[in-house]
Amino acid sequence: xxxxxxxxxxxxxxxxxxxxxxxxxxxxxxxxxxxxxxxxxxxxxxxxxxxxxxxxxxxxxxxxxxxxxxxxxxxxxxxxxxxxxxxxxxxxxxxxxxxxxxxxxxxxxxxx
Numbered sequence: 001x002x003x004x005x006x007x008x009x010x011x012x013x014x015x016x017x018x019x020x021x022x023x024x025x026x027x028x029x030x031x032x033x034x035x036x037x038x039x040x041x042x043x044x045x046x047x048x049x050x051x052x053x054x055x056x057x058x059x060x061x062x063x064x065x066x067x068x069x070x071x072x073x074x075x076x077x078x079x080x081x082x083x084x085x086x087x088x089x090x091x092x093x094x095x096x097x098x099x100x101x102x103x104x105x106x107x108x109x110x111x112x
Contacts, residue, residue, distance in 0.1 A: 024031035044051035082088045
């Protein structure tokens with residue numbers, strides 16, 4: 001479930017939550033802390049637009065915090081080391097990596 005295109009949206013929210021929350025099955029203290037955080041976010045959302053903005057900001061921070069734990073972070077380091085070593089192909093343009101990924105996702109959407 002690492003893709004950010006339509007493949008991920010084909011799963012129900014229940015299925016997506018199951019994947020995430022199953023990691024807490026043997027971690028009761030962490031499960032409780034996560035549940036408390038969900039309650040805080042729920043309470044903020046119920047306050048209206050300003051609360052929603054705070055929740056979105058919190059999600060953005062969470063995404064940034066999780067990035068170093070991901071395979072993408074490791075891949076980024078590998079790209080960095082290849083660039084430092086001078087072994088990246090000249091045609092490879094890191095500045096267009098996100099654009100290329102979006103183009104691929106758009107092509108995948110057309111196929112589906």
